[in-house]
Amino acid sequence: MAPTDETSQVPRQESPPGTAAPIRPPADERAVPGARMPRWLPRAMVLALALIAAFQLGSWAFHQLTGLLTNVLIAFFLALAIEPAVSRMAARGMRRGLATFLVFLGLMIVAAGFVTLLSSMLAGQIIKMAEGFPDYLDSVISWINTTFHTDLRRVDVQDSLIHSAWLKKYVQNSATGVLDVSAQVLGGLFRLLTIALFSFYFAADGPRLRRALCSVLPPARQAEVLRAWEIAVDKTGGYLYSRGLMALISGVAHYVLLASLGIPYAPVLAVWVGLVSQFIPTIGTYLAGALPMLIAFAVEPWYAVWVLVFVVVYQQFENYMLQPKLTARSVDIHPAVAFGSVIAGTALLGAVGALIAIPAVATLQAFLGAYVKRYDVTDDPRVHGHRTGAPGGLTARLRRLFPG
Structure with missing residues (x-):
């Protein structure tokens, strides 16, 4: 009986004398007769291509x-x-x-x-x-x-x-830029x-x-949506109305200063300072004060110095006296959070993001505050920023090294 291959059980033929034996591939690399592509592979490929096409189409539509x-x-x-x-x-x-x-x-x-x-x-x-x-x-x-x-x-x-x-060349460029x-x-x-x-x-x-x-939406979700809507209305309206009131006060105060110095266009400059200082957070007051300072400098250089001093003093009065009382109920957020939200809004949506960042963050803060459970803070000195000497700390080590 001819010798057989152990893996395939097929009779193994002997090579003729003087010829090299043929090289046979390993058993796991041989083609299996009748093997076919898995049935799920074409469907998976079609689904993957469809998802990629849908993502590209959605991205294109979003950018448009x-x-x-x-x-x-x-x-x-x-x-x-x-x-x-x-x-x-x-x-x-x-x-x-x-x-x-x-x-x-x-x-x-x-x-x-x-x-x-x-x-x-x-x-x-x-x-x-x-x-x-x-x-x-x-x-x-x-x-x-x-x-x-x-x-x-x-x-x-x-x-x-x-x-x-x-x-x-400037005239030609200006004529071309008129259309733009x-x-x-x-x-x-x-x-x-x-x-x-x-x-x-x-x-x-x-x-x-x-x-x-x-x-x-189901009834439970309806109540949450309506509550969020009500909070958004209160915070956005309160923010704009409080800012409008502070703009009015700022405009009147700056009008009194500009009129007393004899600066031309004092009413318009006062309205400009009031609106820009209140609706551009944090640095709006200094940006708004640049225009009246420039016009005051054209009238008398010392008047620009007086305007600068008044802008700085009024900014401090507004930050520590006026703003906390007017915005305590409408937009009660930390100044650092407000500044960060303005930067983030500007990075996302430009000037529009800077305007709507504070009411959006105030709405989110109020909505989370209504659902986040809070606990009483323990009466620990470390809460108020007072450090307590721990045993084995630096002070104790120094005392052990240098007794007395």
Whole structure:
């Protein structure tokens, strides 16, 4: 009987004399007759490709709709801010749509008045600078001639400026950039219209929106959603109203200072300081004070110093006296948390994130505070920052080394 292979039980043929034996692959590498691809592998490949395609499509759609989602978020917070006023007017028998329209009309009148006053102030300053430019140029030319013993004339300087290559290039670039500026202005107006439209619908149809949202949730979840909505309305409205009141107080205080110093456009500058200082947290006061300081410096350099001193002193008064009393019930968050939330909001959504960061964090803090269980803090000196000497610490070791 011919010898057989132990693994396959197939008779093994002997090689002819003088020839090398054929090399056979290992048993685990031999092809198994009749082997097929697992049935689940094609389905898994199709499912994986479908998930990758869905992820790519969702990512592309999200990036395309980022602007719209940002506008909807701004509109939602604006609707939350005017919700108390609209609800109060609707409770007195006024239709909710009419109440929302009146609130928006008042906001538009205030915004248009502020923009008009600020534009007139800037236009007046530009005209004043343009009228005084020849005298300023004469003084500069006179100083150069006296210092460097030159013979410059204003006519020669003006001719060289008019016929210079950089001025022609600047005019060409400015003419080209007019279209870009016009497109940006139209885009900004369209964005404002979109935000106003969404916020109007959110505020006017607030009850209907809440009913539609609660209709897809079980009763227990409905109560939580309504509670979160109420907290968001209270915190957002309270934040904006408290900031508006502080803006009014700040504007009046700065108006008194600017008017007493004889600074031009004191009412417009006071409104500017009040709004910018309150709606740009932490550093808004110093940014807002830069414009009145610049105009005061143009009138009298010492007036700019007085404005700077007043801005710093008023900031301290606002931080330690005024703000804690006005925002204790509306937005009670730590200043460090507020500053961090503003930085995070700016990194995520830019200027929009900086504006809505504090009410969003206050809403989240209040919502978590309603559900997080708190305990009484033990009466331990370490809670108040007092360190206690532990046995075997550095003091004890020094005493053992140096007794007496």
